[in-house]
Amino acid sequence: MNLFEKIFNYQLISRLDEYGTLPITAHERSWLKAMLAHPSAEAAFAPETRTKLQSLLEPVETVAFTESLGEKAKSKERHVYHPLLRLLRRILAKNQGIRMTYRTKNGRVNTGHKGLPYKLEYSMVKKEWYLLWYHFRYQAYMSTRLQSIVSVSEEPVDPGEAAEIRERIEATLEARKETAVIEVVRSYNRELSRILYAFSCFEKEVEYLDQTNTYRIRLTFLADDSEYILSKLRFLGKRVRVMEGERLKQRMYESAVKALSRYGIESVDPLF
């Protein structure tokens, strides 16, 4: 199986688009057949749709790649598909509101709270789905694990109001953006590829200072992501150093001081 097929060629695809034709290749059918065997397929379709797909794909040969493919350092998959995804994505597409009962982080149950869904987000690290939404009464942008939703139903919302809230959410997200500059400690330039891979899941720009042979990574992220960035920084250890971003610097310093105290090494000036 070759992924570089003539049929995928860009000019051919754009011509087929003009004709309105939709070619589906054996490669894609075979991949889909393999994915339908994944346990998550059950939550993704109504039973009759799944049966229909299985029968359409019945004659398709699957490529046996699973035996030669291994995965390492994978988090346990809490779920890939959540039964609520289908309902929520339809409410989202209809631009409607929600009425929801959900458990908060500290275990309290909020009953019948109203809001507007914004996006559904899957965390590749935590391996679970979250609903990003706007809480009407709290007037706040929220992120709730689908796992914590007890029940949810559609609730009409005025299209004008919905559009306004979306704008507000986007402004909030924009306002929450932070930047930090991380330098690759020069003696670790040999590990540049690994370090850049580690940051490849963020919005970033890299600067190369020719004179000193140094690399600097400017990250743009939401304030909520700073915990994850900190764990990445600690993950890379002495290979990287925060150059700009006061809060990150302070937290890294704190981490080091506290970590050392775990080993009985106290800082001379226990400022933190």
Next chain:
Amino acid sequence: MAKESFDKEIQFLRMLVLTSGAYNRQQFAERLGISVHTFDKTLRRLKEIVQTIHAELPEKQGTEFADMLRFSYYESSDPILLFLYRAKSLKESESHRLSLIVAALQEKALTAAELMDICCDELPADVSLPDEKTIRSDLKYLEQVGVIKREAGGRPYRYRVYNDLVAQLTDDELLDLYDFVDVMANTQVPSVQGYLLRDTLKKALKQKELPLAVTDSFLYKYHYYSRILDEAHLFPLFQAIRLRRKVRFLYFSPKTGKSYASQNTNPLFERETEGREEHVLPLKVVYDHQYGRWYLLGNNYRQGIMKYRVEGLTQVEESEEVPEAEFAQKLAQLEARTRLSWLVDTGAPVKVKVRFFRPDKQQPDFVKERVLLQGQWGTITEENDDWFIYEITVNGTTEIKPWLRSFGSSCEVLEPVRLRREFIAEWKEIQSYYEPFRENL
């Protein structure tokens, strides 16, 4: 003609995406081991592909290519690097002909002769007309890639488009299928075929003008999008494994400065390549979720188990077959040696014992939650209200170390003593990085 290889494009895009415009042309070309002229040519070609597929992308004069590809979380759910797989070259006349044939077969089932007539009538005047042999070979190709199907019945054979997946589903079912493909392509490996299918289904939804056809409801946080570049090598490797064949390739270790060397055909310009010629029996391909990178694990007659980063592979070619018994024996040996690898380390097993501290009582125990989620086969052997002990036997400590360190002060290494000392030394050094900052407080 030599088989078209996309090594250059893959290396080029990877460097572009990872370094996001850090280098100027000269520096970029130097690091790839190509001339500035080749750099410009490759860039032009890639730009043309991107602009053909993503007509909506800004075509502003002077827009840097790196900017066009910049990853922006909330703006686009399309994996833009997918365009690499659209790069196979095709003659202008062939792309006209193939698209016309598929479009005609979408309307109704037709024979080669009928298609011949359609081509004569409808192909643009400047495209040379095909003969029947060409049409037959086109049909053979399209049938082989699964885009069309031969109908039951005798000669002359009739063909039709094979798109039951789109045609036989209701609108609502199509929407579910699109979502499923989107989720699976983003969360599972391999994914390129899924992304290609997602593209087609997205167009199908658009064509139907469904009111619910919003295709950007899902976001994937902390996703390593660039992993799809390395998937280019996966299937040739899977095939070699299936056929029990060895492979040859030129390997550029990611730790060396240069990541590609052009295959010069002009002997005047021939020079030493910096890559290493490798000849190995491929046994397994491993995806490392920690960094989003791929490894090839294999066996070589002289050195035993070999490990390569897939991003360093170029000019991969199949070579001789080995007996099944030999393959099975080498694979069993590899499985035994990597059973305790955090990633792919085959060093001596060592027991690692650490104490994880729980957060304040007011907070949910996110430390334990993360250890349970990511701690692979390690176990919790002892716990109380303040901390818990985690133990794991792994091959060497190098690969698990970053993960343990990422917990910061919530983790204290107890065993082995050497690792404990290393942690103390590293935290001291990290503290020293920020001393000057602290003094400014």
